[in-house]
Amino acid sequence: MPEAQPKLDIVAPFWNEAASAKEFARLLSELEAEVSRRFGFETRKILIDDGGTDDGAERFAQALTGEWEIVRLSRNFGKEVAVLAGLDRAHGDFVLIMDADLQHSLEVSLQLITELVEDPDIDVVYARTNREGASWRRSQLAKLFYGLINSSQRFDIPENAGDFRVMRGPVARALTQLRDKRRFNKGLYAWAGFRHKALIYTPADRASGTSKWSRRNLVAFSLEGIASFSVVPLRILSLSGLATALAGIIYGFKIFFEVIFYGIAVPGFPSLLIAIVVLGGFNLALLGLIGEYVWVALSESKDRPVYIVRDVLSRKRDDREP
Ligand code: UDP
Ligand code: MG
Numbered sequence: 001m002p003e004a005q006p007k008l009d010i011v012a013p014f015w016n017e018a019a020s021a022k023e024f025a026r027l028l029s030e031l032e033a034e035v036s037r038r039f040g041f042e043t044r045k046i047l048i049d050d051g052g053t054d055d056g057a058e059r060f061a062q063a064l065t066g067e068w069e070i071v072r073l074s075r076n077f078g079k080e081v082a083v084l085a086g087l088d089r090a091h092g093d094f095v096l097i098m099d100a101d102l103q104h105s106l107e108v109s110l111q112l113i114t115e116l117v118e119d120p121d122i123d124v125v126y127a128r129t130n131r132e133g134a135s136w137r138r139s140q141l142a143k144l145f146y147g148l149i150n151s152s153q154r155f156d157i158p159e160n161a162g163d164f165r166v167m168r169g170p171v172a173r174a175l176t177q178l179r180d181k182r183r184f185n186k187g188l189y190a191w192a193g194f195r196h197k198a199l200i201y202t203p204a205d206r207a208s209g210t211s212k213w214s215r216r217n218l219v220a221f222s223l224e225g226i227a228s229f230s231v232v233p234l235r236i237l238s239l240s241g242l243a244t245a246l247a248g249i250i251y252g253f254k255i256f257f258e259v260i261f262y263g264i265a266v267p268g269f270p271s272l273l274i275a276i277v278v279l280g281g282f283n284l285a286l287l288g289l290i291g292e293y294v295w296v297a298l299s300e301s302k303d304r305p306v307y308i309v310r311d312v313l314s315r316k317r318d319d320r321e322p
Helices: 018-039 056-063 079-089 106-118 136-150 169-177 185-192 215-229 232-262 269-301
Strands: 007-014 042-049 068-073 094-097 124-129 161-168 196-201 309-315
Touching: 007 018, 007 079, 018 042, 018 056, 018 106, 042 056, 042 079, 056 068, 068 079, 079 094, 079 161, 079 169, 094 106, 094 169, 106 124, 106 161, 106 196, 136 215, 136 232, 161 169, 161 185, 169 185, 185 215, 215 269, 232 269
Parallel strands: 007 042, 007 094, 042 068, 124 196
Antiparallel strands: 068 309, 094 161, 124 161
16 A cells, blocks of 8 residues: 655735735745655645735635635734634644745745755754844844743743744644634744754745734734743832832831931932832833733633634645646
8 A cells, every 4th residue: 555645734824915826826836846746745735814805815716726725714813813723724744834925935945844854853944034134223122022031931932933934743733722812923833842943044025015014013012922921021020119119118217217316307309209200100111011911811811712714715636627
């Protein structure tokens, strides 16, 4: 009996990427031909339409070849959730996640797959950008963010690594068990564990349209990462609260004895003002932070599904025209 062919599922979320549909479909069919030639893989594509408002899904349906599924979500849930929707439908021996905007090239995808197939000791190979071109301020911010988030846990979230990765089946299955609603994929990949390997690459420029990440989004995203993966800010909060209180008590004693021994009147209005403003500011900032944690807890405690599927378009290998 011939050995069953290993299966590779390619998961790609898209949101208003009609302009790149044709080109991406071509990239996929080249990729499939290549992995079939090199490793004898049988491939299937799972594209997720993340509530797009253009005719992207139709265009992809027209352009895709071979076996595919297009899962249309009922609205825009965000890329992180769209990836989960794809993983939920992937049951291959290998799963590749890539963007549909042509920033993830055929060459790098092939390299990822090759590295994983050739190294049985590794479960995940992820692509890591070399962050060339990022401004100094931006990269310092990223450093601070990862430093904060990684300082207190048993797993490390690697810098500059995104969803572009290929993993073995069990890893994909493990990820689908993590049903966080406010998803921070980088954190989830790290949390799930397994043996990872990085591949450094330079992403291509976007073929059309603009990145769907605005600056504000990035800030929100980082806060989400921190709130769902780090207790350090809360620790800092309690410690600095304690320290300030202690300083206040000591200062209070000082004043008390001064009054007793020297009977001083009331100078020091500036110091009073400074204390009020500094402490007030601290209070507001840290209350906001606690709010983030509460918000995460609240969203996770609602018993809603992570996403809703509107419908699924698909074609099996057998339906292909002769
Ligand atoms: N995307 C999505 N839902 C969203 C935002 C983006 O499915 O809410 C898709 C998008 O179409 C693309 C991929 O996720 O295929 C990466 O998005 P983008 O290119 O905006 O991110 P970047 O490459 O700048 O990280
Ligand atoms: Mg992109």
